[in-house]
Amino acid sequence: MPPADPDPPAPPPTPQPPSPVGSQPVPRAMPSRATGPAGSARTAVVWEVLSAVLAETDPAGDGLDVLDAGGGTGGFAVPLGAAGHRVTVVDPSPDSLAALQRRVAEGGLTDRVVGRQGDLSDLSDLVAPGSVDLVLCHSVLEVVEDPAEALAAAAGVLRPGGRLSLLVANRAAAVLVRALAGHPDEAARVLTDLDGRWGPADGVRRRFTVEQLEQLVSAAGLEVEQLHGVRVVADLVPSAVLDTEPGAAAALLALERALSNRLPFRDIATQLHLLAVRR
Numbered sequence: 393m394p395p396a397d398p399d400p401p402a403p404p405p406t407p408q409p410p411s412p413v414g415s416q417p418v419p420r421a422m423p424s425r426a427t428g429p430a431g432s433a434r435t436a437v438v439w440e441v442l443s444a445v446l447a448e449t450d451p452a453g454d455g456l457d458v459l460d461a462g463g464g465t466g467g468f469a470v471p472l473g474a475a476g477h478r479v480t481v482v483d484p485s486p487d488s489l490a491a492l493q494r495r496v497a498e499g500g501l502t503d504r505v506v507g508r509q510g511d512l513s514d515l516s517d518l519v520a521p522g523s524v525d526l527v528l529c530h531s532v533l534e535v536v537e538d539p540a541e542a543l544a545a546a547a548g549v550l551r552p553g554g555r556l557s558l559l560v561a562n563r564a565a566a567v568l569v570r571a572l573a574g575h576p577d578e579a580a581r582v583l584t585d586l587d588g589r590w591g592p593a594d595g596v597r598r599r600f601t602v603e604q605l606e607q608l609v610s611a612a613g614l615e616v617e618q619l620h621g622v623r624v625v626a627d628l629v630p631s632a633v634l635d636t637e638p639g640a641a642a643a644l645l646a647l648e649r650a651l652s653n654r655l656p657f658r659d660i661a662t663q664l665h666l667l668a669v670r671r
C-alpha cells in the first residue's frame with residue numbers, strides 16, 4: 393500500500409461527455425460537496441475516494457459497470473447512476489429493493505440502476521464473472537455468514553483492473569465508544585472477542601481490525617491501494633453544536649477529510665474504508 397497522503401487533493405470533476413449512455417438525458421455530476429452524501433461528514437471521504445477512482449477509470453465519461461453488493465435502498469447506487477454509471481444492486485431484502493425502485497423511478501434512472509434480489513453467496517448466478525469495473529461492499533461484511541467467501545465472490549465479478557470499495561465497522565472505535573459510555577468491561581471485551589463484539593446485546597455482528605481487513609482482501613486476490621478512516625470525529629460532535637454554531641458543519645467536514653488518512657486518527661474511526669484493485 394502506498395504511504396498515506398496527509399492532505400489529499402480535491403477529486404477531479406467527473407468528465408461531462410456530450411452524449412450520455414442510455415436514452416434519457418441524465419446529469420453526470422457526482423454528488424455535490426455542499427449537499428447530499430458528498431457533503432456529509434459521515435460519507436464525504438468515501439465519495440471523494442470513489443470520485444477520484446471513477447474519474448481515473450473512465451476519463452471519457454462513458455460510464456462504468458458498477459455492482460453495489462448489499463446496496464440496500466441505493467444511497468450510493470442512485471447518485472452513481474445519476475453520474476452516468478450502470479449500476480446493479482444485489483440485495484436480499486425485498487423491502488430495500490422496493491425502496492430502491494422508488495428512488496430510481498423518481499430520479500428517472502430506470503435505465504441506469506437495476507435491483508436484483510440475492511446475496512453475495514449467489515453472486516455468480518446473478519452477475520457474470522469478470523464483468524464489473526467497481527464493486528461496492530459497504531456495511532455488509534459485518535452481516536454476512538462468511539466474510540472471506542463474500543469477498544471472494546465480490547472479487548470474482550471484477551474485471552482485471554477493477555476496484556473494490558469496502559466499508560466496514562472498525563473494532564478499535566467500538567473499544568473507545570464503550571469506554572466513553574462508561575462500560576470499560578465491555579470495551580475490554582471488544583478487544584478479545586473473536587468478532588469484536590462487546591456482549592450479547594451488541595447490535596453489530598462483527599467488527600474488523602485494519603490487519604484483518606487487509607488480510608481478507610489479500611486472500612481474495614486483491615491488492616490494497618488505499619485505506620481511510622471514516623467518521624473519525626463525526627460521531628463525537630454533538631449535533632446541537634453543528635446545528636447552531638455557524639460554520640461548524642463545514643469545519644467538521646474539513647476536519648474529517650484531514651484526519652481520514654493520518655495516523656493515529658485513521659485507525660480509530662468508526663468505519664474503515666479500503667479500496668483494492670484486481671490485477
Ligand SMILES: C[S@@+](CC[C@H](N)C(=O)[O-])C[C@H]1O[C@@H](n2cnc3c(N)ncnc32)[C@H](O)[C@@H]1O
Nearest residue numbers: 462463464467483484485511512530531532536
Ligand atoms: C447496513 S445495510 C448497508 C446498505 C448499503 N450498502 C449502505 O451502505 O447504505 C446492509 C445491507 O446488506 C444486505 N445484506 C445482508 N446480508 C447480505 C448478504 N449475504 N449479501 C448481500 N447483502 C446482504 C442487507 O439487506 C442490507 O441492505
